[in-house]
Amino acid sequence: MNSDDHQLIQNCLQQKPDAWQKFVSQYAPLIYSLSQQTLEYFQANYSREDLEDILENVFLEFLKNNFKLLREYNPKYSLTTWIGVVVRTQVGRFLRQKKYPSQSLDVAYPKGNIPSKNAKQTESLKQIEQKEYSQLLKKALEQLPFKEALILQFAFFDEMDYKQIAKTLQISVNSVGAYLFRAKTKLLHILKKMGVEI
Numbered sequence: 001m002n003s004d005d006h007q008l009i010q011n012c013l014q015q016k017p018d019a020w021q022k023f024v025s026q027y028a029p030l031i032y033s034l035s036q037q038t039l040e041y042f043q044a045n046y047s048r049e050d051l052e053d054i055l056e057n058v059f060l061e062f063l064k065n066n067f068k069l070l071r072e073y074n075p076k077y078s079l080t081t082w083i084g085v086v087v088r089t090q091v092g093r094f095l096r097q098k099k100y101p102s103q104s105l106d107v108a109y110p111k112g113n114i115p116s117k118n119a120k121q122t123e124s125l126k127q128i129e130q131k132e133y134s135q136l137l138k139k140a141l142e143q144l145p146f147k148e149a150l151i152l153q154f155a156f157f158d159e160m161d162y163k164q165i166a167k168t169l170q171i172s173v174n175s176v177g178a179y180l181f182r183a184k185t186k187l188l189h190i191l192k193k194m195g196v197e198i
Helices: 003-013 019-041 048-072 079-098 117-121 125-142 146-157 162-169 173-193
Strands: none
Touching (some): 003 019, 019 079
8 A cells, every 4th residue: 555545544544634535535436436347247237326326335334433444454455455345345235235136037038029949949059158158257256356356357358458457456557467367377277176178
């Protein structure tokens, strides 16, 4: 954590004038962006109001119990990564509250247009394999540390370049490649344990 972040947290804990407002202004765009990206990763339907609710809940979590989370923060770790963990927790709560179910037949096939057995059989094996692999990949990503899963998501799903990833996570551009290499290595190991041929 850089010295400015550390000082800002200390100012919040000491309840200095305008410190909390500065914290909110500085990190609201990041929290909003991470919330949106996490929801999209889980393919959840959401509105702008939902994102604003999550944003508000994240900040309320920081305020709870006299800044308990801020007091417990370990400066050894990136503040951005730590905020990302809090965001992911709040998004998880949002998804559980919404109780997103698997698609029903009525949603997947509106107006009763449910494919016949013959129509189902026309779906290629390749398409089926792609769907199965996508589900396995999602499960494998969930087993990675949050920061590594996030970097893989930024690089391969959001197609962000190294500079964009570094700016979002507040790490050096040179370290992005190392993070990606470690994350990909762990991901491949997890997939192999799941029986996926690489």
